[in-house]
Amino acid sequence: MSSYPTVRLHIGGEWRDPGTKESAPVINPATEETIGTVPLATTADLDDALEAARQGFETWRATPVATRTEILHRAAGLITERAPEIGRVMTLEQGKPLKEAAGEAKRTADTLRWHIEDARRAYGRTIPSAPGTILSVRREPIGPVAAFVPWNFPVGGPNRKISTALAAGCSMIIKASEETPATAAALVACYVDAGLPPGVLNLVFGEPAAVSAQLIASPVVRLVAFTGSVPVGKLLAATAGEVMKPTLMELGGHAPVIVCADADPVQAARRAARAKFFNAGQVCTSPSRFLVHSSLYEDFAAAFVKATEEIVVGDGLDPATTMGPLANERRLAAAERLTADAVRRGATVRTGGLRPDRAGYFFAPTVLTDVPRDVLIMSEEPFAPLAPIVPFDDLDDALELANSLPFGLAAYGFTQSAATAEKLSAELEAGILSINHCGGSVHEAPSGGVKDSGYGREGGPEALDSYLVTKRVAHQLS
Numbered sequence: 001m002s003s004y005p006t007v008r009l010h011i012g013g014e015w016r017d018p019g020t021k022e023s024a025p026v027i028n029p030a031t032e033e034t035i036g037t038v039p040l041a042t043t044a045d046l047d048d049a050l051e052a053a054r055q056g057f058e059t060w061r062a063t064p065v066a067t068r069t070e071i072l073h074r075a076a077g078l079i080t081e082r083a084p085e086i087g088r089v090m091t092l093e094q095g096k097p098l099k100e101a102a103g104e105a106k107r108t109a110d111t112l113r114w115h116i117e118d119a120r121r122a123y124g125r126t127i128p129s130a131p132g133t134i135l136s137v138r139r140e141p142i143g144p145v146a147a148f149v150p151w152n153f154p155v156g157g158p159n160r161k162i163s164t165a166l167a168a169g170c171s172m173i174i175k176a177s178e179e180t181p182a183t184a185a186a187l188v189a190c191y192v193d194a195g196l197p198p199g200v201l202n203l204v205f206g207e208p209a210a211v212s213a214q215l216i217a218s219p220v221v222r223l224v225a226f227t228g229s230v231p232v233g234k235l236l237a238a239t240a241g242e243v244m245k246p247t248l249m250e251l252g253g254h255a256p257v258i259v260c261a262d263a264d265p266v267q268a269a270r271r272a273a274r275a276k277f278f279n280a281g282q283v284c285t286s287p288s289r290f291l292v293h294s295s296l297y298e299d300f301a302a303a304f305v306k307a308t309e310e311i312v313v314g315d316g317l318d319p320a321t322t323m324g325p326l327a328n329e330r331r332l333a334a335a336e337r338l339t340a341d342a343v344r345r346g347a348t349v350r351t352g353g354l355r356p357d358r359a360g361y362f363f364a365p366t367v368l369t370d371v372p373r374d375v376l377i378m379s380e381e382p383f384a385p386l387a388p389i390v391p392f393d394d395l396d397d398a399l400e401l402a403n404s405l406p407f408g409l410a411a412y413g414f415t416q417s418a419a420t421a422e423k424l425s426a427e428l429e430a431g432i433l434s435i436n437h438c439g440g441s442v443h444e445a446p447s448g449g450v451k452d453s454g455y456g457r458e459g460g461p462e463a464l465d466s467y468l469v470t471k472r473v474a475h476q477l478s
């Protein structure tokens with residue numbers, strides 16, 4: 001078995017020995033074997049992390065921007081250098097193919113570089129005013145941030161928050177997922193080894209509800225940043241609201257793909273299938289409801305099934321694998337439940353539909369046709385490799401179906417008509433829209449949701465908005 005590192009908390013510039021702490025097992029989803037343990041922070045550890053983040057913020061905001069920039073660029077260099085090893089650990093604890101895992105690490109170094117340079121241009125402004133008065137607007141780091149991130153992008157997820165916060169001049173306590181802790185620790189080590197002052201970045205794991213309750217309640221924390229499910233996001237936003245703290249919420253979705261009558265069904269199917277099964281469907285922007293014009297329905301379904309059957313399911317450590325297992329037992333149970341419900345109510349399994357006979361949380365990439373519109377999978381985010389395909393005759397009907405859920409994160413459209421593309425752009429309720437492709441997010445442009453999918457943006461210049469406060473200064477010269 002490949003070696004798995006010892007996981008430690010990082011508080012106030014020190015790695016804390018997990019020896020005496022309570023811990024939870026870390027499981028390899030491809031084998032169901034326990035590969036290590038993750039130490040769980042005590043309330044005293046969290047108090048230390050809060051004090052460290054308070055002091056870390058004082059140090060970091062007083063550090064010249066040129067020095068901050070130098071340290072963060074060194075961290076980006078270390079992430080790039082260590083990407084193969086970070087990827088290996090990620091595959092062991094999350095299951096995704098090695099190539100995807102190392103690619104995620106490399107890409108996230110670029111995300112950091114982008115935010116470093118963007119934050120150097122977080123300009124304020126001077127406004128014409130009365131003689132003898134300087135009226136100005138400054139943008140200042142908001143302060144220590146409490147961040148909570150899930151397990152689906154074990155390095156990219158944490159680093160979106162860390163990179164923006166640190167570039168903006170904030171300090172952070174991040175609670176990464178207890179299911180993918182070694183990847184988060186390897187990421188934090190890059191910042192530490194780059195020379196980040198103690199306390200600027202603190203890493204904890206623990207019982208999620210207890211950790212978030214303690215951190216959000218503390219007056220030290222000035223912003224709560226969360227990525228995860230809608231119910232947990234609502235809970236954290238409500239808790240933060242009681243103490244008047246702003247929140248950044250990147251929550252779930254259930255992305256519709258509308259394939260219009262004038263689209264190329266084979267090209268649309270191949271592009272959509274590639275995105276659908278990326279990370280075994282465990283992506284908040286994963287295409288998850290396929291609404292296809294009746295005239296193309298069969299051609300689209302056949303091409304989608306063909307692309308699906310080309311996927312090689314296996315252990316992510318095997319270079320031949322193109323889709324790994326689901327990351328945990330909860331997702332496997334959801335895949336089984338949603339498929340069974342759809343089939344019981346009349347859907348046809350065109351390929352997949354079952355758990356292969358082997359150890360690990362594997363579920364075959366699945367295509368469902370003749371799917372009634374009221375089955376569970378049409379309203380519940382699958383976060384699994386399931387593709388339900390539904391026909392439509394009228395574009396307005398497809399738009400109504402697409403917009404009928406409380407979510408509004410990603411949406412996709414395929415059409416060769418500029419007028420139809422504009423109609424989709426104007427009428428789809430989503431924060432992220434892709435036309436004629438299903439590409440992923442880019443650090444140059446904002447990602448985020450509307451409705452229950454959350455608020456605030458990650459990526460693009462908008463990302464800094466959550467981490468900066470605006471201060472008006474009117475200075476009358478004496």
Ligand code: NAD
Pocket residue numbers: 148149150151152177178208209210212213227228229230232235236250251252253283284330381382383
């Ligand atoms: P979950 O709701 O149990 O947890 C989601 C994340 O929130 C996990 O990382 C968990 O550790 C954390 N969490 C849970 N309770 C918390 C609390 N009280 N305080 C702080 N953090 C808390 O869901 P799950 O089983 O891990 O994932 C299932 C669903 O979550 C998916 O169906 C999907 O909708 C959503 N999800 C979304 C994203 C995303 O990128 N937006 C990522 C992972 C999961």
